[in-house]
Amino acid sequence: MSVVKTDAQGAHAHGVQRLVASYRAIPPDATVRLAKPTSNLFRARAKTATKGLDVSGLTNVIAVDPDARTADVAGMCTYEDLVAATLPYGLAPLVVPQLKTITLGGAVTGLGIESTSFRNGLPHESVLEMDILTGTGEVLTASRDVHPELFRAFPNSYGTLGYSVRIKIELEGVKPFVALRHLRFHSLDDMVVAMDRIIETGGHDGTPVDYLDGVVFSADESYLTLGFQTSAPGPVSDYTGQQIYYRSIQHADGEKHDRLTIHDYLWRWDTDWFWCSRAFGAQNPRIRPWWPRRLRRSSFYWKLIAYDRRFDIADRIEKRNGRPPLERVVQDIEVPIERTAEFLHWFLANVPIEPIWLCPLRLRDTAGSEGGWPLYPIRPNRTYVNVGFWSSVPAGPNEGHTNRLIETKVSELDGHKSLYSDAYYGKEEFDELYGGEIYKTVKKTYDPDSRLLDLYAKAVQRQ
Secondary structure (H helix, E strand, O other): OOEEOHHHHHHHHHHHHHHHHHHHHOOOOOOOOEEOOOOOOOOOOOOOOOOOEEOOOOOOEEEEEOOOOEEEEEOOOEHHHHHHHHHHHOEEEOOOOOOOOOEHHHHHHOOOOOOOHHHHOOHHHHEEEEEEEOOOOOEEEEEOOOOHHHHHHOOOOOOOOOEEEEEEEEEEEOOOEEEEEEEEEOOHHHHHHHHHHHHHHOEEOOEEOOEEEEEEEEOOEEEEEEEEEEOOOOOOOOOOOOOOHHHHHOOOOOEEEEEEEHHHHHOOOOOOOOOHHHHHOOOOOOOHHHOOHHHOOHHHHHHHHHHHHHHOHHHHHHHHOOOOOEEEEEEEEEEEHHHHHHHHHHHHHHOOOOOEEEEEEOOOOOOHHHOOOOOOOOOOOOOEEEEEEEEEEEOOOOOOHHHHHHHHHHHHOOOEEOOOOOOOOOHHHHHHHOOHHHHHHHHHHHOOOOOOOOHHHHHOOOO
16 A cells, blocks of 8 residues: 655645745855755865755655555655655665765765665666756656656766755665674685675575675775575664674674664664764773764764864864874775775775775666766676775875875776765866766756856866
8 A cells, every 4th residue: 555645745845845936036146055954975165155945845755655665755855764764664775875864865966875786776776756956947857758868867966957856766675684794804805706706696605695795994804794684583783882883893704693673784884974983082982981872873973074174173183293284085986896906905005094895886777778877877787896985194295185096096997986075087087987978968958057066066176
């Protein structure tokens, strides 16, 4: 039976009206931005005095249809709220990004990834249709058949082609628990070979694998974590309190087993923002018991980061201790799986950041001849590995020195990087990597007066 909440649909309609009204109230020569309380972007943005778009009425799940396994979701709905609405039906989005306050619209117009991506691809591939507020002020419904050029160019456009108002997505069935196996490797090459084998066969030791990601602590200590859905009752671990999830992965050799509820598995990385909470002292055993549980979550750590940026706290500390300022290196990149070990060896030799997160992916959409996803053109029928690293290093001789080295290496290995953080590409290379003429054509069609920022201006020039 479909669950359709008339009040939710009515509230959504009013929210759309307020959004469109706020758009029309922005002067034609002013920058259009969202007015929202949270963000998962790490790019510095130019300050603007213009009031942003009113998205306050676009934060809810509109309807869940458990029979069709679909959900209609407002563009600014967080995955935390979306998962809370679907799990009671034994359903979940096909890809649930790791942090609770990532919005569905953000994961589609940007990029999202998680441990189901080796079988389910990226979040935008499970989108059936979406309503988009375009640069003309119109709200258009786009799908593979209606406005298909906008539908396919929208992923990785970061609001430069419009803003998602409503998104209809596929859901998949999930079981109450996830059994975990943490496999230890002493060689990066061996770890990548094992990852590739699991992806190609879909299983491990004859058992289908539902979730797959990995962590690299050093060149001789890396892990693959395999997740298996199960309905079998039994004890489960809790990493929302004093225990820290990523530390639970480590062991001397062989396999280590664990179990989580499906809810806690989906949010296993959020409590400590992977491992980034250590920068705030939240992992210090003397401090952690006193750190309020409600503040052990990524959204609060992000606020601390924003506070640090505002007052340059980290750089002031470095200066006081006689050290150079820091360069932020917060990136997710994808390289083909056959080049992954090469990239990891290079990274560990040149960038002093650890641990590193690994997440393999293969596009679900293999119809490259039908247009693919032009703003993030990774190849169909090919496995890539997302490598995530989020920290800072001593500043180099020029701005973005280490980030530029990484960009060069990723391009050399036929990879791409996400645009949620700092980017330093030249215009020509950027166009080659992120849509080029296709982007320009779609931009001209749906934002003819350039009311919205250009992607290069937003991602690289930080406008």
